[in-house]
Amino acid sequence: MPILNSIITWVLKQRISQIEEFCEKPFETQQETFEYLVKTAKDTEFGKANGFESIKSVREFRERIPVMSYEGISPYIERQMKGERNILWPSEVRWFSKSSGTTNARSKFIPVSEEALEECHYKGGKDMLSVYLNQYPDSKMFTGKGLGIGGSYQPNPFDPSGGTNCGDVSALIIQNLPFWAQLSRTPDIDIALMDEWEAKIEKMAKATVEENVTSIAGVPTWTLVLLQRILEMTGKNDISEVWPNLEVFVHGAVAFGPYRSVFRELISRPDMRYLETYNASEGFFGIQDRSDHDDMLLMLDYGIFYEFIPLENLEDEYPQAVGLEDVELGKNYAMVISTNAGLWRYLIGDTVKFTTKSPYRIKISGRTKHFINAFGEEVIVENAERAITEACTQTGASIANFTAGPRYLGKGEKGGHEWIVEFKRLPSSVEVFTRALDGELRRLNSDYDAKRYADIALEMPVVHAVEENTFYNWMKSRGKLGGQHKVPRLSNNRVYLDDILGMIGRSTG
Template sequence: MKKRIDQIDHFRENPHEVQEELFFNLIETAKNTDWGKKYGYRDIKSVREFQERVPVSTYEDLFPEIERVLKGEQNVLWPSRIEWFAKSSGTTNARSKYIPVSPESLEDCHYKGGKDMLSIYVNNYPETKLFTGKALSIGGSHRPSEYNAKISCGDVSAVIMQNLPIWAEAMRTPPLKVALMDNWEEKIAKMVETTVDENVTSLSGVPTWTYVLLKRILEVTGKKDITEVWPSIELFTHGAVAFGPYRQLFKEIIPTDKMNYMEVYNASEGFFGIQDQCNTEDEMLLMLDYGVFYEFIPMDQIEEENPKALTLDQVELGKNYALIISTNAGLWRYKIGDTIRFTSIKPYRIKISGRTKHFINAFGEEVIVENAEVAITKACKATGAIITNFTAAPVYMESGKRGGHEWLIEFEKSPDNLERFTEVLDQTLREINSDYDAKRHKDIALQAPIVHAVPQGTFLSWLSKKGKLGGQNKIPRLSNSREYLEEIISLVES
């Protein structure tokens, strides 16, 4: 672990050299694939040539090649044999995405990220007792592909768990046969049964599903809080959604100063970031030696046909960028769908600011997910509220009526005053987003937001109805359409 910290320090200090060397390794490795031949990888001598020849691609653009691999063809996008796919539906897409997982991406990206997470944690907390107990991780499930029975597809967490080395499997709980169950309700029951008597020292997973499990454990055991179940617990490694709105929720269910929280950026497409400092929230070191070459498209160019992508040495602090990746699994100039913002460039640290498709901009207000989460968190603090989930969408203008935003919020602990909660939410959005503030000025274009408190369990019921319980499935925080909002309202009314 100490040796690895030295290597992390190396890319912190030499980021551009590390990324350039990695870039040429990717190009050299893939030059004889069908994709490499199509775009002349053999002759590429610079990143600029690569950008000029190879288009930025969405999943839909790459799918014809991905489908060939799903059906059993090899050496299409990447030369190594692809036998696993991470199945991702994003946040709301009805159609699943199949992301190739090569042996290199599994070993040099996903597993390396997991080991680095431990290395960084131990480096920051040298007195840790993490290894005296087990890590409880909540994963998804996998099954043979509908395209080819020899290819396996599943949630990225399930792909990782299924391929863990023996030493790593021995350090985690619950048993693999429980962790990979596909029926969410049965899985929760079995996880409770098999983990309550273990000495759990750490948790990892999506905050939403982890909290559901912890609540169930307290219900079954009759304990007051989780420290009575697992006295040695000290770490929760979380990702997939911003932790800010959930922080108070976890502090109440795990009320101990020994508890540490660590964010990671681990997607189906790769492992990209780790929180490397103890005293920050949601700020992660961009991991530069995981077989991923990064590019960044400024958000004001994201809808252009040929946007100018920037390399790491060209980015600026505080700006929102769409993340573009080229990986050791054959995703080339792939638009992952996430937006990030740099909080530091020496070293390069990032915050996830949202999704390229998840925002509200019905009236030119350009509200992104990060804005919403900051405002929700502040409103909770001001009113003593604790939330479990939320979503928001526009209220479109009608004859004689102004537009606005409508929020559905599920509270674990209701605000002492919902009207005050709404005021703080609105005021915070105005403070951090000048476009929103301009539209709210004297209610010119936007009226005050409408906030509804929905019954507990509403969002889980909605996900269940859509067949999306568990795994990395998550609630769409913002949408420019009212589709999801109307579905949830109908569910509540019925």
């Protein structure tokens, strides 16, 4: 196995020079991608309808194609799911990634072409390993197995021919891995792709507890559920006692900051490493390439053409997007993509900030529809996650999950924010935690600070500390268990707050 580890490490690191090349030539790389996409799709139904044949510049592309939400592009996708071809992309689309997202209650189905699977998702996975091994040449990752917490996979119910499938993007990737890659992962595919989440966690724990697990990949929230079940099953106090060679956790989908202290408690080894990736149903976008920074390198040669809309302009009738050459550091942008699966000027729903421009690195700052702005305070997810992380640090707390929303103005009452927090370790005082949370939000967000001044518009937040498994039970009640489902962090209304508080009231009443 050490020889195999050395061979795989050498092969993967050959990619580094190509990554360095697109870092040095970002505009040329993106221009080539743009030209490839438009040329390849010119004879599709969408390409013909929008004159792709005569598009010669990005400016013309932006003039002809409006920015589209899922609702705008879904009629085309629905036709593809029923078996029609050459609609958005010329090659056959055999997979559809199912994503509930966190901004829409119903499922979304994102087309995944052969090109997107190979040249984006798989390429991103291999690059993640290349970047990691370049940072840590002493890695022994391939002397053991990688534990992947995937989603579910099933036939496409809308395709009468039965030739296409749908599922979480992690499931599509696992299902189609080559045999040699299947040999290096755990658990077996029949367990990994189960759709009943509670039974799946139980079987995963039993199937992996005796394996030599050297890496884990998954969403932090659901990974914690598995790790805690393994500790319960084994009677151990530390995952390092179960998997002594575990060296890295590759995570994504939600910010890791609020969970870092919990993972350090569960996995105490001081040399444990954490690597963030930005891999969504729509594509693989970023990889953390610096261990001492929490930003990610924007991957520019995966068949994705990027545009960015300043967040303050997103509600304009015709929001104007900019390319990489015109972005500004530290500014919130809604990300727009055109891809080798036939998504055209698609608004994916995430907001990002650029942290460097040489090379281009980003941080996910939130969701385009997940914020609190009931009083003009414009609190975004990034603010909330940083503030709750700081409050945990100041009070010795750690959390399992949280959500927040507005507490509206009433007769003789001022407004405020209301938080529901499930603690893994309680703070020294919930009151002190609340003051720390409020103080950090005021430091991070000048609009919030102005509204909080002398309690003129906003009063001190209200924090509800709820029992263990509250969010798990709430997600279960909504049929939202599984890796693709995420607890909404912020909402500009009280739908989530009232639903959770009502569930707690019903269970205690």
